[in-house]
Amino acid sequence: MRILRTDEARFAGLPDYPFAPHYLDVEPNLRMHFVDEGPAHASPVLMLHGEPSWSYLYRHMIPLVAEAGHRVLAPDLVGFGKSDKPAAVEDYSYERHMAWLTTWLETLDLRNITLVCQNWGSLLGLRLAAEHSHRFSRIIVGNGMLPTGEDPVPAVFSFWKAFASHSPWFPVGRIVQLGTERTLTRAELAAYEAPFPSADYKAGARAFPRLVPVSGDDPSGEANKDAWRVLEKWRKPFLTCFSNGDPITRGGDRYMQRRIPGAHGQPHITLRGGHFLQEDSPEDFARIIIDALKAEMAA
Template identity: 85%
Template sequence: MRILRTDEARFAGLPDYPFAPHYLNVAPNLRMHYVDEGPGNASPVLMLHGEPSWSYLYRRMIPLVADSGHRVLAPDLIGFGKSDKPASVEDYSYDRHMAWLTSWLEALNLENITLVCQNWGSLLGLRLAAAHPQRFSRIIVGNGMLPTGENRVPAVFTLWKAFATHSPWFPVGRIVQLGTERTLSKCELAAYEAPFPSPEYKAGARAFPKLVPVSGTDPSSEANKAAWRVLETWKKPFITCFSNGDPITRGGDRYMQRRIPGAHGQPHITLRGGHFLQEDSPEDFARIINDALKGERAA
């Protein structure tokens, strides 16, 4: 496996991203970057990004939650952000992503976690919580799901998958803009492109759409069904925080509210915005997290 590492200079001076870098090896010669802000002895809030973003997506939420007395951790998935990037699309699989993230979680020995996840952060995070339920105290999902291949996928996802697989042009900043209602600045668009100095760095971003299970025969379908069997017994708080303008995950919030016991009676909310609600409604999203964590601060 050939590993690429983005030069740190590409991340210099990013707007609203003053966070000190932290690194951890999650496999031999494979380094994962993460943000770690707020009191180190507070219960962790784990913010998982998706496709094709990185921890920069949460930049406006991290200080709001950390300043409320919580420890916020936002890793860059392997292939994204400041984390290392295997150079071939074939280097990425759902199981490998799970193994890398699990290695990071166990190395930090995180417990009493509040999971905040969106997009592929949900596909990985919900699996992670189901595999390690003793480490998680609550889950907050925004514009995300855990598909098993049993339900029909939206036509827009089929088009996105074809584009990611076959298009010679893969403009990450513009892709994020398409999923965001507000207009991103030139500096923000450049920040989303920063991890990818050339096309070969984008293998992980191109790989993700093909890894979503769209039929019951997909390699990850059975593992996701097993995770759902755990989630169907999940009685700890489970909160959905979807946006009103996402054609990909629309309706997933109600589906999870019906199936997951911990969702009953929770303050589910719909926020304004597109797929990347962290860009469109960061203050409201952060407030939902802080409200859910009232009473849980560093001793």
């Protein structure tokens, strides 16, 4: 497996991203980067990004949650951000991403975790929480789901999958802008492009759409069904925090609210914004997390 590593200089001076880098090897010679802010002794809040973003997506939320007294960890998935990037699309699979993330989680020995996830962060995070439920105390999902391949996918997703697989042009910054209602600055667009100095570095971003289970015989479908069996008995707090402008995940919040016992009676909320609600409503999203943790402390 040929592994690419983005030069650290490309991340110098990014707007609103002052966080010290942390690295952990999840395989020999394959390192994962993560942000680790706030008190080291505090219960962790794990923020998982999706496609084709990286921990930069959470830059406005991380300080707010950390300043409220919580430890915030935001890893860059392998293939994204400051993490290493296997060079071939075939190097990536759903199960491989799960293995990398599990190694990271277990090596840091995180416990009493509040999971915050969106997009592919939900496909990985909900599996992670189901498979390591003893490590998680709460789940907050924004614009995400855990598909098993049994339900039809929106037409817009089929188009996106074809584009990611076949288009010679894969403009990461513009893709994030398409999923964001507010206009990103030129510097913010450049920050989303920073991990990818050339097309060779984008294999992980191109791979994700084709890894989503879309049929009953998908290799990851059975593992996701097993995860749902755990989630259907999940009685710890489960909150949804979706936006009002995402055509891909619309309705997923109500589906999870009905199906997951821990979602019953929770203060679910719909925020303003597009697919990347961390860009459109970061303060409100952070407030949901902080209030949920306050409720635990009060109880």
